[in-house]
Amino acid sequence: MTWHKTTLEISTPGKGLYDITKTVHAQLQGWGVREGMCFLFIQHTSASLVMSENWDPTARADLGTFMERLVPEGESWYTHDLEGADDATSHIRTMLTDTSLTIPVDDGNLSLGTWQGIYVFEHRSRPHARKVLMRVLQVT
Amino acid sequence: MTWHKTTLEISTPGKGLYDITKTVHAQLQGWGVREGMCFLFIQHTSASLVMSENWDPTARADLGTFMERLVPEGESWYTHDLEGADDATSHIRTMLTDTSLTIPVDDGNLSLGTWQGIYVFEHRSRPHARKVLMRVLQVT
Amino acid sequence: MTWHKTTLEISTPGKGLYDITKTVHAQLQGWGVREGMCFLFIQHTSASLVMSENWDPTARADLGTFMERLVPEGESWYTHDLEGADDATSHIRTMLTDTSLTIPVDDGNLSLGTWQGIYVFEHRSRPHARKVLMRVLQVT
Numbered sequence: 244m245t246w247h248k249t250t251l252e253i254s255t256p257g258k259g260l261y262d263i264t265k266t267v268h269a270q271l272q273g274w275g276v277r278e279g280m281c282f283l284f285i286q287h288t289s290a291s292l293v294m295s296e297n298w299d300p301t302a303r304a305d306l307g308t309f310m311e312r313l314v315p316e317g318e319s320w321y322t323h324d325l326e327g328a329d330d331a332t333s334h335i336r337t338m339l340t341d342t343s344l345t346i347p348v349d350d351g352n353l354s355l356g357t358w359q360g361i362y363v364f365e366h367r368s369r370p371h372a373r374k375v376l377m378r379v380l381q382v383t
Numbered sequence: 384m385t386w387h388k389t390t391l392e393i394s395t396p397g398k399g400l401y402d403i404t405k406t407v408h409a410q411l412q413g414w415g416v417r418e419g420m421c422f423l424f425i426q427h428t429s430a431s432l433v434m435s436e437n438w439d440p441t442a443r444a445d446l447g448t449f450m451e452r453l454v455p456e457g458e459s460w461y462t463h464d465l466e467g468a469d470d471a472t473s474h475i476r477t478m479l480t481d482t483s484l485t486i487p488v489d490d491g492n493l494s495l496g497t498w499q500g501i502y503v504f505e506h507r508s509r510p511h512a513r514k515v516l517m518r519v520l521q522v523t
Numbered sequence: 524m525t526w527h528k529t530t531l532e533i534s535t536p537g538k539g540l541y542d543i544t545k546t547v548h549a550q551l552q553g554w555g556v557r558e559g560m561c562f563l564f565i566q567h568t569s570a571s572l573v574m575s576e577n578w579d580p581t582a583r584a585d586l587g588t589f590m591e592r593l594v595p596e597g598e599s600w601y602t603h604d605l606e607g608a609d610d611a612t613s614h615i616r617t618m619l620t621d622t623s624l625t626i627p628v629d630d631g632n633l634s635l636g637t638w639q640g641i642y643v644f645e646h647r648s649r650p651h652a653r654k655v656l657m658r659v660l661q662v663t
Contacts, residue, residue: 244384244524246558246662248627278386280422280518282560282625286636288576294482296428296474301463305471306478308460313453313593320588323581331585334576338586342574342639343625345422345483347388347516354516356426359482376627376634378560380520380660382386384524418526420562420658434622436568436614441603445611446618448600453593485562485623487528487656494656496566499622520660522526 245381247274253373255365258329260295260303263375264360268353270377277351282378283344283361289333290365290373291340297360306364310336333366340364348379385521387414393513395505398469400435400443403515404500408493410517417491422518423484423501429473430505430513431480437500446504450476473506480504488519525661527554533653535645538609540575540583543655544640548633550657557631562658563624563641569613570645570653571620577640586644590616613646620644628659 251266267281285292296302314335321331344361347354353361363373391406407421425432436442454475461471484501487494495501503513531546547561565572576582594615601611624641627634633641643653 244386246524248629280520282627284625284627284634286634286639288574288582288636288638293478294428295478296463299463299465302428302471302474305461305463306475309454309475312460314589320592321585323576323579323585325579331582334582335586335589338573338575339479339619341481341621345424345485345625347422347424347518349388354424354426356428356514358428359426374636378627380560384526420660433618434568435618436603439603439605442568442611442614445601445603446615449594449615452600479619481621485564485625487562487564487658489528494564494566496568496654498568499566 247379247381249377251375251377253363253375255290255363255373256370257368258365259307260362260364262360263363267361267377271348274379276348276379276381277383279348279382280380281346281348281353284376285342286374286376288337289367290363291337291342292344293340293362293364294344294359295362296358298358329366329368336366387519387521389517391515391517393503393515395430395503395513396510397508398505399447400502400504402500403503407501407517411488414519416488416519416521417523419488419520419522421486421488421493424516425482426514426516428477429507430503431477431482432484433480433502433504434484434499435502436498438498469506469508476506527659527661529657531655531657533643533655535570535643535653536650537648538645539587540642540644542640543643547641547657551628554659556628556659556661557663559628559662560660561626561628561633564656565622566654566656568617569647570643571617571622572624573620573642573644574624574639575642576638578638609646609648616646
């Protein structure tokens with residue numbers, strides 16, 4: 244078994260879901276991994292990882308709208324607002340989604356379902372540079 | 384260290400939580416795994432994985448009811464409805480739960496707590512055939 | 524590659540988020556792990572794991588308040604209340620957060636972002652003794 248690692252640098256222009264599936268896949272191919280397990284970990288508390296529908300952009304739009312409604316900015320009870328109106332909301336939205344994902348690799352590919360894509364979910368309004376740690380345990 | 388893999392085929396008759404703990408456990412025993420880590424990954428964006436209470440069926444009933452209330456069908460603001468009223472809701476409910484789970488294995492068993500079970504959470508109204516990828520890193 | 528394992532015993536005095544970052548880190552150092560992957564798994568359905576902001580206590584306070592509002596105790600539609608008013612709510616809150624986390628290890632440290640901490644999120648009102656299984660795949 245072999246261990247591979249890198250850090251993916253993802254630029255996010257503001258709130259939304261950003262597809263990183265191709266970036267992860269390209270890295271796997273560069274390493275020549277045929278089979279194993281891929282571990283993703285985002286090093287932030289105001290952006291997260293989600294698996295979601297990769298075909299129809301309206302699916303992602305609805306995820307974003309849902310979060311705006313479920314965790315709206317400007318609630319009077321928020322106490323954590325040092326960095327602005329999207330401060331408490333970003334941490335709450337991160338808690339409700341994922342910081343780490345584990346995805347099988349087979350036949351040199353991520354073993355995703357037909358409609359699955361890997362997304363960085365940016366919860367901040369302003370542009371950010373996000374880091375996603377990628378680790379792969381290569382079996383063959 | 385040894386690598387094992389299979390795909391669990393789970394039939395879901397409609398919305399609800401379906402216990403797959405025994406299926407996962409039987410597979411572990413078939414392989415003779417004593418110790419290691421079990422990785423589960425569901426290849427869908429409208430069904431998900433959750434760990435939940437395995438004793439009282441009312442616990443699962445409440446999880447289902449909660450989701451129906453938190454993410455109700457028929458909201459006027461949904462834009463993703465190509466596949467019906469449970470389309471946007473299924474993706475949102477998947478986002479709020481899990482696509483991947485990692486569970487330790489010890490003494491030939493999943494190291495679950497007394498009340499923990501592993502469930503496929505089906506978010507679609509109609510019956511589906513779901514695939515859960517199971518990977519095991521066997522240490523001994 | 525080497526496998527390490529232990530069980531972290533975490534005492535929780537009641538609802539809230541409890542930082543276990545130092546406990547996990549101390550264990551890593553005790554084993555002398557330089558690089559690999561750390562797997563955490565909480566053996567409960569009424570307490571969960573979350574990655575969150577580690578600097579400002581108000582961030583955690585807002586996570587707790589959010590959960591109290593999103594999943595309030597005493598809803599008339601709960602059917603699972605054998606163990607009290609925090610019974611159904613605890614399982615729902617666990618479902619919305621995490622039971623397992625996977626965190627890379629590099630240079631002898633958890634590869635956390637600057638503001639990330641690892642927390643046990645206790646959903647029960649009364650004190651509990653919680654078990655978090657810690658497994659480490661050591662690469663170097």
